[in-house]
Amino acid sequence: MTPSSDNNNVHRPGALKQQNKKFKTGRHRSQHEIKRSTKGRVAENKHARSLKRLNITSKQDRVNAAIQLRKQKLQANKQARQTIGAIDGVPQIITVIPLSSDVNVFSIVELITSSINDQKSSDQATDCGARIYTCPKLRSKFCFLTPTVTNLENILDCAKMSDTIIYIISSSTGLSIEGDYLIDLINIHCLPQSIIYSVISSSNDDNMSTISSTSKVSSFKNLEKFLEKKFSDVKLTPLDNQQDAQRLLNKLTQQKLIKISKKFQRPYLFAQTFSYENPKSSKSTLKLSGYLRGTHLSPNDLVYIPNLGTFQLEKIEEHRFQRDSDGILKPIVEKNYLPDKDLQRSLSFEAEQDPMNYDEEQTWPTKEEIDKAKHQLKKRVPKGTSQYQAAWILSDDEDDNSEKQQNDLNDNEHDMMDDYADDLHSIQLDQADKQDEDEEEEEEEEMEEVEMNPNNYDEKYDLEEDKQTLKQIKDAKLDEQFPDEIDTPMDVPARVRFQKYRGLKSFRTTKWDVKENLPSDYGRIYQFPNFRAMIKQIQNEQDNNQITQDHAPVHSYVTLYVKDVPVTRFEPGYHLFSTGLLPYEQCLSVLNIVLNRTNDSEIILKSKERLIFHVGFRRFASSPIYSQHTNGDKHKFERYFRAHQTLVATCFGPITYPPASVLAFKEYPDGRQELVATGSVLSVNPDRVTLKRIVISGHPFKIHKRSAVIRYMFFNPDDINWFKPIELRTRWGRRGHIKESLGTHGHMKCQFDGILKSQDTIFMNLYKRIYPKWTYEPLSIQQQQKEKETNEEHIMQ
Incomplete structure (x- = not known):
C-alpha cells in the first residue's frame, strides 16, 4: 500500500507497542524538569556526620594514629x-x-x-x-x-x-x-x-x-x-x-594495673601506723600515717573512718624518707597543711529548720506541742485513748456549755455546728487510719508487753516468736493472693477510716503535689533542686581542678591528724582505712536504692523492717519502705519484699553519689547477719512519690443489663455519697461509677460500661502517700559492742 497523503490519516501505535522505562532515557535532566519535580522545595543541609565521612584519611594515617594511641597507653601503664x-x-x-x-x-x-x-x-x-x-x-x-x-x-x-x-x-x-x-x-x-x-x-x-x-x-x-x-x-x-x-x-x-573507672575519685589512705595523742581521754586526736591514694586531699575536707564516723582534719603532714647513719629509712616532715576556718567543711549532717518554710507549714503537730497542750488541760478520757484523741474530747463542763449554746442557736447555726461536729469526729477517729499505717509498730508494742512479763518468760518467748513468724507468713500469703485488699470497717465510717486516702483518675497521668503534707522529718534533710546537675558539676570540678599548694599530693607519704575521734580499742590485726568525702556527702537525705533479692534467700522482708546497709564505703542501719521500680512520677508501695523480686528501698541516709554498690543484711537477735539483697544507689531524691494503695471490694446484689446494685462495700449512705466521684472497676475488666444510694444499709446503684456477671467482684482503689521513718543509725564499734552485750544478756535471760 502506498502511504496516504491525507493529513487526517495519522499513524497510531497499538497496544503491543514497546514502552521504554523512564530511568532508561538517560541521566541528564533539564533545568525545567528539575524545577517541575522539586516544586520549589529546597535541598536539606548535610549532617555533620556525612561531612566527617568525606574527610577520609589514608590507610597510613590510620596506622600511625593507632600506633600513637598504643604508645600513650603503654606510657600511662x-x-x-x-x-x-x-x-x-x-x-x-x-x-x-x-x-x-x-x-x-x-x-x-x-x-x-x-x-x-x-x-x-x-x-x-x-x-x-x-x-x-x-x-x-x-x-x-x-x-x-x-x-x-x-x-x-x-x-x-x-x-x-x-x-x-x-x-x-x-x-x-x-x-x-x-x-x-x-x-x-x-x-x-x-x-x-x-x-x-x-x-x-x-x-x-x-x-x-x-x-x-x-x-x-x-x-x-x-x-x-x-x-x-x-x-x-x-x-x-x-x-x-x-x-x-x-x-x-x-x-x-x-600485671597491668587498670585505673579506677568510677565516676568519682576519692582520696583514701591505708594506715600503716595509727595512734592516739591522749589515749586515756574519751576523745582524742588520731594520727594516721600512710600513702595517700586516689586523688589529692585538702585539709578543709572531711574524712570518714569505718566504724568510727566522719571527722575534721586538724592538719596534714607530708613526709619524705631519708636514711640515717644506720642506713634505715625514716620519714621526715617536709611540709604542713593547715585548714582554713572559713573554708573548712562543717560536720553538721542535718539541715536547719526554718519555721516560715512553706513545706513545714503543712506538717502535723509535733510531740512537744502535744505534750505542752496536755499539761495545760487535764481531762477524763476512756482507757486507751491517745493524747491526740484526748485533745478533741469535750469535758463535762465544756459539754454542758455547748448544750446551752446549742439551745440558743437557730436552724442555720445548728447546721453549721453539725458540720463542725463531723469534722471533730473525723479527727477524733484518726486512730483507725494510724492503725492501718503503722501495723508493724503495734505488733512490736504487743511483743514488748509480753517480754516485760517476768513470769515464765523463757517459756512464752519461743511461743510468741513462733506465733509472730507464723502470722507474718500468713499475712504475706494473703497479700500475695489478694493484693492490697482490706475490709471496710462496720463500726467506723469509711469516710473517717480512709480520710487520708484519695482516688486517682489515672495512676500514670494524674499529678500529685510532691510538697503536700510533708512530715516534720523532711525539714531536717538536705534537698537539691537538680541532683543530676550537681553530680555533673562535681565531676567537672574533679576533672578540671589541678593540684594546688593547699592540697596534699597523691602518692605521697602523709600523716593525718583527725581530731575529736572516740578512743577505741581495736582488735589485734585490725586494718584501719580513711576515706575523703566529696561535698555534701556528710549530710543526710533520702536515699533510693535498687535492691535485688539474692537467689538463696527465702526470707520474707516486711516494709519498715530494720536492715543493715553497706552503701559504698559506709555502713548504717535503717528501716526502709519498698516501692516498685518503674518509670513515671508515682510508684506503688509494696508491703513485702519477696524472693526473686527487684524493688526500690527508700530510707534516710548520708548522701552518696551514684554509682555505689549496696549490700543489705538482716540482723538476728543473736547478732548473726544474713545477706538478703544486693543492688546500687538509684538517686538521692526526697520528692520520690510512694503511694500506698488499698482496695475495698463489693459484690453485685441485683443486675439489670449495665446497671447493678452493689452491697458490702459501704454500710451507710453518707459514705456512698463521699466516695461517689471515684471510679469503680471489676475483676473481669469492667469500668463503672456510683449513681446513687439505695436505702440505709449501704446498697448503691452503679452503672458499668458492659453487662456485669454475677460472679464478678467490684473494687475501688484508694491511694495515700507514705514516707520513710527517721530510723537512721550510724554503726560504730562502740554501738556494736553495746549491741553484742545486750544480745548476750538477752540470750542469758
Whole structure:
C-alpha cells in the first residue's frame, strides 16, 4: 500500500507497542524538569556526620594514629607501675583471703616473702598487722593484708582498697561454704575494674604429700572447672614451694594495673601506723600515717573512718624518707597543711529548720506541742485513748456549755455546728487510719508487753516468736493472693477510716503535689533542686581542678591528724582505712536504692523492717519502705519484699553519689547477719512519690443489663455519697461509677460500661502517700559492742 497523503490519516501505535522505562532515557535532566519535580522545595543541609565521612584519611594515617594511641597507653601503664608497686613508690596493696577452713594465711605470706633469697630485700611488720615487703631484685614493693576471717566488715574494707586480691584454696578440702559466701560478697560489692585478683590453689599441707601427682592434677582441674562457672577468667596458680611463690611475685610485678573507672575519685589512705595523742581521754586526736591514694586531699575536707564516723582534719603532714647513719629509712616532715576556718567543711549532717518554710507549714503537730497542750488541760478520757484523741474530747463542763449554746442557736447555726461536729469526729477517729499505717509498730508494742512479763518468760518467748513468724507468713500469703485488699470497717465510717486516702483518675497521668503534707522529718534533710546537675558539676570540678599548694599530693607519704575521734580499742590485726568525702556527702537525705533479692534467700522482708546497709564505703542501719521500680512520677508501695523480686528501698541516709554498690543484711537477735539483697544507689531524691494503695471490694446484689446494685462495700449512705466521684472497676475488666444510694444499709446503684456477671467482684482503689521513718543509725564499734552485750544478756535471760 502506498502511504496516504491525507493529513487526517495519522499513524497510531497499538497496544503491543514497546514502552521504554523512564530511568532508561538517560541521566541528564533539564533545568525545567528539575524545577517541575522539586516544586520549589529546597535541598536539606548535610549532617555533620556525612561531612566527617568525606574527610577520609589514608590507610597510613590510620596506622600511625593507632600506633600513637598504643604508645600513650603503654606510657600511662608505665607511669602507673612506676608509682604503684615500684620500689621507690607506693606499695601495692595485696589482700590475702582464705577460702578454705584448713589454710594458714600467715604461712602463705611467709612463703611468698621468703621465696626470693636476696640480702637487700626487707620484710617489715607494721603495728596494724600488715607486712610491707620490699624486693630490690624485682624493683617492687608490696603490702600484704591478712584480715581476720571472722570480721566480715574488715575483709570488705580491705577488698575495697586493695590493688590485688589473692584467694587461697586448699586442694584437699576445696572451697568451703563460708569461702563461697565470701567470694560472692566481694565480687558483688568490692570489685571495681582496678582490682585484679588471682585464685591460688594451696596444696602445702601434710595430707597432700601422700597423694599422687595424678590425683593432685585432677583435683586441681575440678577446682578450676567449678570456679569457671562463676568467673570466666579464673586461672588457678599452684603454690606448693618457693618456685611457685617466685612465679606469683613475678605475676604481681608484671600485671597491668587498670585505673579506677568510677565516676568519682576519692582520696583514701591505708594506715600503716595509727595512734592516739591522749589515749586515756574519751576523745582524742588520731594520727594516721600512710600513702595517700586516689586523688589529692585538702585539709578543709572531711574524712570518714569505718566504724568510727566522719571527722575534721586538724592538719596534714607530708613526709619524705631519708636514711640515717644506720642506713634505715625514716620519714621526715617536709611540709604542713593547715585548714582554713572559713573554708573548712562543717560536720553538721542535718539541715536547719526554718519555721516560715512553706513545706513545714503543712506538717502535723509535733510531740512537744502535744505534750505542752496536755499539761495545760487535764481531762477524763476512756482507757486507751491517745493524747491526740484526748485533745478533741469535750469535758463535762465544756459539754454542758455547748448544750446551752446549742439551745440558743437557730436552724442555720445548728447546721453549721453539725458540720463542725463531723469534722471533730473525723479527727477524733484518726486512730483507725494510724492503725492501718503503722501495723508493724503495734505488733512490736504487743511483743514488748509480753517480754516485760517476768513470769515464765523463757517459756512464752519461743511461743510468741513462733506465733509472730507464723502470722507474718500468713499475712504475706494473703497479700500475695489478694493484693492490697482490706475490709471496710462496720463500726467506723469509711469516710473517717480512709480520710487520708484519695482516688486517682489515672495512676500514670494524674499529678500529685510532691510538697503536700510533708512530715516534720523532711525539714531536717538536705534537698537539691537538680541532683543530676550537681553530680555533673562535681565531676567537672574533679576533672578540671589541678593540684594546688593547699592540697596534699597523691602518692605521697602523709600523716593525718583527725581530731575529736572516740578512743577505741581495736582488735589485734585490725586494718584501719580513711576515706575523703566529696561535698555534701556528710549530710543526710533520702536515699533510693535498687535492691535485688539474692537467689538463696527465702526470707520474707516486711516494709519498715530494720536492715543493715553497706552503701559504698559506709555502713548504717535503717528501716526502709519498698516501692516498685518503674518509670513515671508515682510508684506503688509494696508491703513485702519477696524472693526473686527487684524493688526500690527508700530510707534516710548520708548522701552518696551514684554509682555505689549496696549490700543489705538482716540482723538476728543473736547478732548473726544474713545477706538478703544486693543492688546500687538509684538517686538521692526526697520528692520520690510512694503511694500506698488499698482496695475495698463489693459484690453485685441485683443486675439489670449495665446497671447493678452493689452491697458490702459501704454500710451507710453518707459514705456512698463521699466516695461517689471515684471510679469503680471489676475483676473481669469492667469500668463503672456510683449513681446513687439505695436505702440505709449501704446498697448503691452503679452503672458499668458492659453487662456485669454475677460472679464478678467490684473494687475501688484508694491511694495515700507514705514516707520513710527517721530510723537512721550510724554503726560504730562502740554501738556494736553495746549491741553484742545486750544480745548476750538477752540470750542469758
